[in-house]
Amino acid sequence: MNFKSTLPYIPSAEEAVRQFINRYKAIEARSPTSLPGVERLRRLESARVKGTSGWLLNMFKGIAYNMPFINDLHPFYRELMGIIISIDEYKHSLGKLTNSSRAINSISRDALRMIKAAQDKDEIIKARRMYVSRIIDLINDLGPELRTLKEAAIKMSRLPSISVEKPTIVVSGMPNTGKSSLVACVSTKKPEIADYPFTTKQIIIGHVKVYGIYAVQVIDTPGLLDRPLSERNKIELQAILALRHLADSIVFMVDPTQHSGYTLNQQLNLLKEVSQSFKANVVVAINKVDLASEEEVKTVEDALRSLGFPYRLTSALKCTGTRELVDELINGPLRSKLIDYLRITHERALSPEPK
Ligand SMILES: Nc1nc2c(ncn2[C@@H]2O[C@H](COP(=O)(O)OP(=O)(O)O)[C@@H](O)[C@H]2O)c(=O)[nH]1
Ligand SMILES: [Mg+2]
Structure with missing residues (x-):
């Protein structure tokens, strides 16, 4: 059965925040050292914003695409799913996760604009702080939905694997x-x-x-x-x-x-x-x-x-x-x-x- 083998790993909000911060820090400066300090910082922070927002978008997309679409499931699994989870809550959670991509894109665009326009290092650091805190808020705001989806994935993984195609x-x-x-x-x-x-x-x-x-x-x-x-x-x-x-x-x-x-x-x-x-x-x-x-x-x-x-x-x-x-x-x-x-x-x- 397919949907069980493709169930994604779903982090909690706390895990996702931690991963986000680690990734942010792990993106290193790769620009020539001859550049003035402020330009190096500008490049580094831009790369970090692009890298981490891309990572977050991909992770959420991976979850949304790999969790089963209830309406596409065989009626046997759909009916069992209706008993083990709240379908409404599940659909709402997937929807909210999918919609968050718009907010992530907008937060990242704002940050890149601020970094580009910054006059000095302080302004770049201010843009970074704003970006990081807005993304952390966004992830935390998705906490209940991530929890719902994680629990749903665990319950789904325990459903019996029965072929729905065989007589x-x-x-x-x-x-x-x-x-x-x-x-x-x-x-x-x-x-x-x-x-x-x-x-x-x-x-x-x-x-x-x-x-x-x-x-x-x-x-x-x-x-x-x-x-x-x-x-x-x-x-x-x-x-x-x-x-x-x-x-x-x-x-x-x-x-x-x-x-x-x-x-x-x-x-x-x-x-x-x-x-x-x-x-x-x-x-x-x-x-x-x-x-x-x-x-x-x-x-x-x-x-x-x-x-x-x-x-x-x-x-x-x-x-x-x-x-x-x-x-x-x-x-x-x-x-x-x-x-x-x-x-x-x-x-x-x-x-x-x-x-
Ligand atoms: N004599 C006889 N005993 C049977 C037959 N089928 C099952 N049994 C016995 O009846 C008992 C219950 O069988 P089982 O297959 O476990 O029944 P289930 O509870 O319906 O799964 C066991 O002791 C079987 O050996 C049969 O056709 N003839
Ligand atoms: Mg028996």
Whole structure:
């Protein structure tokens, strides 16, 4: 994901002031020593003003350009961003930072004019003092905005790195129904683990190879999509529902035996909630068929048929029916997104590295 890799370093106002002063002092006189003292000082101070205001402009521009534009983000990240930061405050801060370039230019122009017109060393030093103090005031005035942006960057860097381009299967179902086992069955490399914002939970991302490329991801969300959504607080619910922007298909696991500790009704209620909250197509995996009696399986089949949910039989313990289930999704609802993904991956592989 791009916006996380380009997040800039954002100094506090105090750090920026310190850097500014150090840079100011570090710019040395380079004019011939034959020049009279006042001319040497004039050149030196002009160079310092130009150098430090250019540095400050670049630094602020770098921050403003490299912090993500919320409106350009994928809806999944946009929604999470809306929970972790105040978007209004963020946009205001970026705006104020961008607008400060006008003030910096004007302060620097004033100073250069005064230095040019100065009659003696004292007047040059007066111009320098004015310049330095005005820039310090400007940086300090941006203190709250720099703090807002710094905190936002830290929070953004902690968002999970999930591809928003890959076709995505989200696995749901009550605890112990076999979700993690399913992901382990179909993931052709070790699943990755990422923290999930606003919860103490982590999500697990399995990777499925299609045509030799890890082109489909299967996301297990322990503790998120395994309890009634109606019991969630607002923020947690919003964080969970952000997943709907990612999920192209949902595999809902049902345990037809009593082993998971949840009744069929409890499981079906969650299924209904999830399928109503997500726009993705839902397919049910009636799992643990190696363990379940025929009657147990039939009870679930009948219930699902009357609710209108398609289902497949799986054993995530033995990995039977699991890859077949995923292949069916790949050839069905995930197909067009998969083709798009394979195309951009090939194009990227063929085009030269970006500079
Ligand atoms: N017999 C049997 N046990 C299973 C199956 N799938 C999962 N289990 C077991 O059920 C328990 C919970 O599985 P897990 O994948 O951790 O469920 P999760 O909580 O939904 O992630 C574990 O002991 C698994 O070994 C299955 O298809 N058959
Ligand atoms: Mg699990």
